[in-house]
Amino acid sequence: MQKTLDSQTFKTRDAASYNSLTEQFDFFTDCLSSSLAAQMVSLAKIGSPHSVLDVGTGTGVVALQAAGKIGVGKVHGIDLSEEMLATATAKADRLGLAGKIEFIRMDAEELKFEAQTFDTAVSLFALLHFPNPLMALREIFRVLRPGGRLVVAVGSSPPLISLSGLIHRFKILPDLLRRSQGKQLVAPNFLNSLVERRRITFIRAVMN
Numbered sequence: 001m002q003k004t005l006d007s008q009t010f011k012t013r014d015a016a017s018y019n020s021l022t023e024q025f026d027f028f029t030d031c032l033s034s035s036l037a038a039q040m041v042s043l044a045k046i047g048s049p050h051s052v053l054d055v056g057t058g059t060g061v062v063a064l065q066a067a068g069k070i071g072v073g074k075v076h077g078i079d080l081s082e083e084m085l086a087t088a089t090a091k092a093d094r095l096g097l098a099g100k101i102e103f104i105r106m107d108a109e110e111l112k113f114e115a116q117t118f119d120t121a122v123s124l125f126a127l128l129h130f131p132n133p134l135m136a137l138r139e140i141f142r143v144l145r146p147g148g149r150l151v152v153a154v155g156s157s158p159p160l161i162s163l164s165g166l167i168h169r170f171k172i173l174p175d176l177l178r179r180s181q182g183k184q185l186v187a188p189n190f191l192n193s194l195v196e197r198r199r200i201t202f203i204r205a206v207m208n
């Protein structure tokens with residue numbers, strides 16, 4: 001019977017999946033996520049001294065902007081992808097931020113920091129990539145100081161009952177139709193549902 005991936009294997013594969021795409025990921029992130037990162041850094045209310053943790057930092061789009069704002073203090077960006085971290089580190093060097101920022105390979109669900117280390121934790125487009133987001137949130141709360149701030153952003157469509165929500169859904173109607181027919185792949189949603197359907201068929205076949 002086909003086995004569901006255990007969480008460690010999932011994490012290793014997820015991190016590895018970014019390695020060959022880091023350059024393109026970084027290009028699009030710079031174009032599309034910079035202003036969002038700036039908004040997150042503003043919400044983080046970075047003071048001086050200040051310590052910041054960026055969870056699932058990728059190529060450091062939020063961490064680097066946070067480091068640019070810090071007077072005294074440090075930003076730690078953690079991620080599981082070696083290539084993403086290498087690119088983030090090279091960018092910090094280029095921007096002259098090397099002394100204020102450190103990128104470390106670490107699992108968000110098992111942070112290697114002491115309790116109450118950080119004033120602020122940030123995380124952009126990463127939480128829903130973890131097999132157990134609740135465990136990651138518990139870890140983040142453990143390493144935040146009492147009264148610390150957490151700024152998390154995850155992707156979503158506009159609210160259903162809103163003008164922008166209606167316009168958005170009207171625009172994507174042709175895509176929705178193609179998706180339902182399997183003519184447009186939307187990774188990982190479509191692939192996940194495909195695997196799930198296959199598994200169910202397989203189990204039924206064995207039982208019959």
Ligand SMILES: C[S@@+](CC[C@H](N)C(=O)[O-])C[C@H]1O[C@@H](n2cnc3c(N)ncnc32)[C@H](O)[C@@H]1O
Nearest residue numbers: 015056057058079080081107108124125126129
């Ligand atoms: C969509 S990217 C977002 C990166 C960055 N925050 C940004 O917005 O550009 C998700 C990141 O989460 C990282 N990641 C996935 N699972 C992780 C885990 N268990 N611990 C730490 N990072 C993880 C991936 O390697 C990837 O860099």
